[in-house]
Amino acid sequence: MKITFLGTGGGRFATISQKRMTGGFRIDDVDGKNYHIDPGPGALVRSYQFGIQPTSLDGIFVSHAHTDHYTDVEVLIEAMTRGMTKENGVVIGSRSVFEGFQKWGPCVSKYHMGKSDKLILGPNKTKMLGNTRIKGTKTIHGDPTCVGFQIQTNDLAISYTSDTKYFDKLHKYHKNADILIGSVIRPGSKSIKGHMCTANFSKLVEEIQPKLAIMTHFGFKMLSENPANESKSIREKTGIRTLAAFDGMKIEINNNDPNLINVVKIKNKYTTSDKNVSPKVNPVSKDQQTFLDKGNINRNTFVKDFSYKNDNKKY
Ligand SMILES: [Zn+2]
Numbered sequence: 001m002k003i004t005f006l007g008t009g010g011g012r013f014a015t016i017s018q019k020r021m022t023g024g025f026r027i028d029d030v031d032g033k034n035y036h037i038d039p040g041p042g043a044l045v046r047s048y049q050f051g052i053q054p055t056s057l058d059g060i061f062v063s064h065a066h067t068d069h070y071t072d073v074e075v076l077i078e079a080m081t082r083g084m085t086k087e088n089g090v091v092i093g094s095r096s097v098f099e100g101f102q103k104w105g106p107c108v109s110k111y112h113m114g115k116s117d118k119l120i121l122g123p124n125k126t127k128m129l130g131n132t133r134i135k136g137t138k139t140i141h142g143d144p145t146c147v148g149f150q151i152q153t154n155d156l157a158i159s160y161t162s163d164t165k166y167f168d169k170l171h172k173y174h175k176n177a178d179i180l181i182g183s184v185i186r187p188g189s190k191s192i193k194g195h196m197c198t199a200n201f202s203k204l205v206e207e208i209q210p211k212l213a214i215m216t217h218f219g220f221k222m223l224s225e226n227p228a229n230e231s232k233s234i235r236e237k238t239g240i241r242t243l244a245a246f247d248g249m250k251i252e253i254n255n256n257d258p259n260l261i262n263v264v265k266i267k268n269k270y271t272t273s274d275k276n277v278s279p280k281v282n283p284v285s286k287d288q289q290t291f292l293d294k295g296n297i298n299r300n301t302f303v304k305d306f307s308y309k310n311d312n313k314k315y
């Protein structure tokens with residue numbers, strides 16, 4: 001089994017600036033099936049950028065109706081169904097994603113649901129996909145129907161919190177996870193509404209005792225600190241191997257022994273020197289770099305620094 005991170009940014013400012021990518025992650029070879037989790041903006045492009053075929057998908061999971069989680073879902077459905085010509089795959093997600101809930105969603109058109117199965121997941125709702133069991137996990141987040149999951153095969157269990165605040169019973173939903181993936185948007189011990197900070201995740205890791213914990217979905221403040229230092233602090237506190245994900249990180253897991261894990265950095269095909277291989281990527285402009293380098297950014301400075309007048313400048 002492999003887990004590949006096609007984006008480790010989260011929250012609206014990390015997303016619209018693309019300070020980190022926001023393509024979500026893939027879990028490949030789950031009993032022979034491949035799943036894309038939370039395909040935010042860029043999921044399709046990032047797949048090709050890191051040499052992964054979107055057409056090899058068997059399922060797409062969308063945890064809730066926030067743009068950093070759902071933007072590319074329809075185009076990935078088109079990849080999964082070979083341009084809507086083939087019945088294939090399953091789309092799994094929150095109620096808001098399919099039906100809309102209050103002001104959230106829907107995120108997938110009826111047309112795009114025409115060729116795939118649909119599975120609306122809620123807390124503790126379970127469903128077998130072949131030999132794989134998928135269970136919804138509770139969240140407390142802006143979209144009230146937001147759902148995390150636990151995927152259980154015969155060999156191991158992978159849990160994903162999605163966006164949620166820390167709450168007392170959160171660990172119960174992710175019990176027995178061998179690998180725990182958490183959305184940890186803020187560093188240190190200052191969480192924001194509906195999200196976890198490092199201290200929250202540390203507590204969760206301690207309660208669940210996974211073999212491996214992975215932090216992802218980093219917001220601006222987290223990125224202005226070093227996420228790797230945050231994961232190190234969790235490792236030191238809990239004694240559990242904890243990684244801060246980076247864009248293009250691949251985790252290769254030995255199914256027979258989840259303790260045997262290989263961390264690989266995937267070659268980014270779009271930064272190759274071979275001119276024939278890729279679309280040319282514009283270098284980051286000085287203005288953009290200044291913006292990206294700034295820590296402690298808030299909404300006002302963001303709007304000021306990233307105003308669209310920069311678009312006219314030649315990068
Ligand atoms: Zn998010």
Ligand SMILES: [Zn+2]
Nearest residue numbers: 064066141163
């Ligand atoms: Zn969210």
